[in-house]
Amino acid sequence: MIPIIGLAAGVLLGLFFDPTVPLWLQPYLPIAVVAALDAVFGGFRARLDGIFDARVFVISFVSNVVVAALIVFLGDQLGVGAQLSTAVVVVLGIRIFGNAAAIRRHVFRA
Amino acid sequence: MGASLLDAVLAETLDPAYAQAARDRAAQGTPSRPARAHRMRGQVLVALTMVVAGLLVAVTYHHAAMKSHGREQIRAALIGDIQKASGVTDDLAAELERLRAQVASTREKLLAATSVGQQALDQLAGAEQGAAAVPVTGPGLLVTLANAKASADQDPVGGAADASNGGQVRDGDLQVVVNALWAAGAEAISINGQRLGPTSAIRFAGEAVLVDFRPVTNPYEVSAIGDPKTLSSRFIAVPEVAALASVALSFDMRFDFAQEDELSLPAAGTPELRVARADTPGPATPAADPTPGG
Numbered sequence: 001m002i003p004i005i006g007l008a009a010g011v012l013l014g015l016f017f018d019p020t021v022p023l024w025l026q027p028y029l030p031i032a033v034v035a036a037l038d039a040v041f042g043g044f045r046a047r048l049d050g051i052f053d054a055r056v057f058v059i060s061f062v063s064n065v066v067v068a069a070l071i072v073f074l075g076d077q078l079g080v081g082a083q084l085s086t087a088v089v090v091v092l093g094i095r096i097f098g099n100a101a102a103i104r105r106h107v108f109r110a
Numbered sequence: 111m112g113a114s115l116l117d118a119v120l121a122e123t124l125d126p127a128y129a130q131a132a133r134d135r136a137a138q139g140t141p142s143r144p145a146r147a148h149r150m151r152g153q154v155l156v157a158l159t160m161v162v163a164g165l166l167v168a169v170t171y172h173h174a175a176m177k178s179h180g181r182e183q184i185r186a187a188l189i190g191d192i193q194k195a196s197g198v199t200d201d202l203a204a205e206l207e208r209l210r211a212q213v214a215s216t217r218e219k220l221l222a223a224t225s226v227g228q229q230a231l232d233q234l235a236g237a238e239q240g241a242a243a244v245p246v247t248g249p250g251l252l253v254t255l256a257n258a259k260a261s262a263d264q265d266p267v268g269g270a271a272d273a274s275n276g277g278q279v280r281d282g283d284l285q286v287v288v289n290a291l292w293a294a295g296a297e298a299i300s301i302n303g304q305r306l307g308p309t310s311a312i313r314f315a316g317e318a319v320l321v322d323f324r325p326v327t328n329p330y331e332v333s334a335i336g337d338p339k340t341l342s343s344r345f346i347a348v349p350e351v352a353a354l355a356s357v358a359l360s361f362d363m364r365f366d367f368a369q370e371d372e373l374s375l376p377a378a379g380t381p382e383l384r385v386a387r388a389d390t391p392g393p394a395t396p397a398a399d400p401t402p403g404g
Contacts, residue, residue: 006157010164018172019165029170036163042125043156049124051132054152060125061159065166091119098123 007040027076028069031085035068036061038092041099048106068092239297242307242378246298250373251341253287255279256329256364277361279330281314284321286350287332288312294344296334300375302326307378322379329364338369 021029039061046052068088075084104110217234221227238244258277284301291299299306304321311322318325334341345351345367358365 002153002157003160006160007164010161010166011168012164013161014165014168015172019169021169021173026173029166029173033166033170036166039125040160040163042123042128045124046128049128051128053128053131053135054156056125056127056131058155058159060127061163094119095123098120102123 003043027081028072031068031072031088032065034089034092034096035064038095038099039064041096041103045099045102045106048103064092240308242298242305242310245305245375245377246335247372247374248297248335249338249369249371250296250333250335251291251338251345251367252370252373253291253332253334253345253367254329254364255283255287255332255358258362258364277363279319279328279363281312281319283354283357284312284319284330284332286354290345290348290351291332291334291341293348294334294336294341296336296341298335298375300333302331303376305376305378310378333370333373333375335373335375338371342367342369 039057042060043052043057046057071088072081072085075081218231221231239246257279288299288301288306301312301321304324304326306321311320313320313323315325318327319330320326355365357363
C-alpha cells in the first residue's frame with residue numbers, strides 16, 4: 001500500500017510543481033521512465049512471488065534508470081542513439097511484458 | 111550460458127537479484143520477517159523510490175505534452191505571421207495598382223492636351239503593347255503540349271524521375287514552341303495564363319518548368335494572339351516545330367494546336383522600375399533611387 005501511495009504522491013508532486021528539467025537531461029527522460037517501469041514491475045512481481053527485497057528493489061531501480069540513460073547517452077555520442085534507445089526499449093519492454101504476465105498469473109490465477 | 115541471448119532476455123524477466131537475495135537470507139538463517147527497524151527503513155526506501163518513479167513519469171508526461179503544445183503554438187504563430195505578411199503584400203499590391211492607375215490617368219490627361227503629347231501617348235501605348243503590360247484579347251492559336259502518360263509498369267513513386275523517361279515536356283520544347291510562334295508573327299503569348307514579356311525566361315528547375323520564375327504545370331497551353339490562319343500555317347513551316355512534332359510522336363507526348371476565335375491573355379507581371387531620370391534639370395529634383403536588388 002505504501003509504495004502505491006508513494007507513486008501517487010510522486011505523480012501529484014510532478015504535476016503540481018512541474019520541476020524544470022535541464023535541457024541536456026531531457027532526451028533521457030522517456031528511456032528513464034521505461035527503465036523505472038521495468039524496475040517497478042519487477043519489484044511488484046517479486047513481492048507477489050514472496051521474495052521482495054527493499055535493497056534489491058532500490059538498487060535495481062536506480063541502476064536501471066542510470067544505465068538506460070547512460071546507454072542512450074553513449075549511443076548519442078557514437079551517433080547510434082536512436083538505435084540504442086530502440087534496443088533498450090525492446091529489451092525492457094519484453095521484461096515488462098513478462099513481469100506483467102507473471103503478475104497477472106498471480107492475481108487472476110490464469 | 112547455453113541459451114541464446116534472446117532466450118535469456120525472454121526467460122529472465124525478473125531481476126535474478128531478488129532470487130539471490132532470498133537465497134542469501136535462507137542461507138544466513140535470517141527470518142523472512144526481518145527486524146522491525148530494518149523493515150521500516152526498507153519500506154521508507156521503497157516509498158521514496160516510488161515517489162521518484164511517479165515524479166519521473168509525471169515530469170516526462172508533462173514535458174512531452176508541453177513540447178507538443180509549444181510546437182503547436184509556434185506553428186500557429188508562424189501561420190499568423192504568414193497571413194499577416196501576405197495581407198500586407200495584398201494591401202501594398204492593391205495600393206500599387208491604384209497609384210499606377212492614377213499615374214496612368216493623370217499622364218493621359220496631361221499628354222492628350224497637346225499634339226506632341228498625343229504622339230507620345232501613342233508611342234507609349236505601342237510600347238506597353240510590346241512590353242506585355244496590358245491584357246489583350248483576340249483570335250489566335252492554342253498550342254498544347256503534355257507529358258506522355260505514365261505507362262502501367264512504371265513505378266509511380268521512384269521511377270518517374272529517371273533520365274530514360276523521355277516523354278516529359280522540357281523547357282527547351284516550350285522555348286521552341288514560343289520562338290516558333292514569335293517567328294510566325296504572334297503578337298502576344300502566354301503559357302498557362304502566364305503572359306510572356308520581353309524579359310520573360312522559360313527555364314527548367316528540377317521537375318518543373320518555370321516561366322518568369324513561377325512554375326507552370328503539365329499540360330502546357332501556349333496561347334498566341336495573331337491571325338489564326340497565317341499563324342498556324344507559318345507555325346507548321348518552322349523546321350524546329352516539325353522536329354518537335356516527330357519527337358512528341360515517338361515519345362507519345364501530346365502536341366497539338368488549334369485555331370481559336372477568342373483568346374484572352376493577362377498582362378505580364380508589372381515591370382520593375384530600374385532607372386529613373388529627371389527630365390528637367392533643377393536643383394530640387396529628387397533623384398529616384400534604382401530599385402534595390404532589382
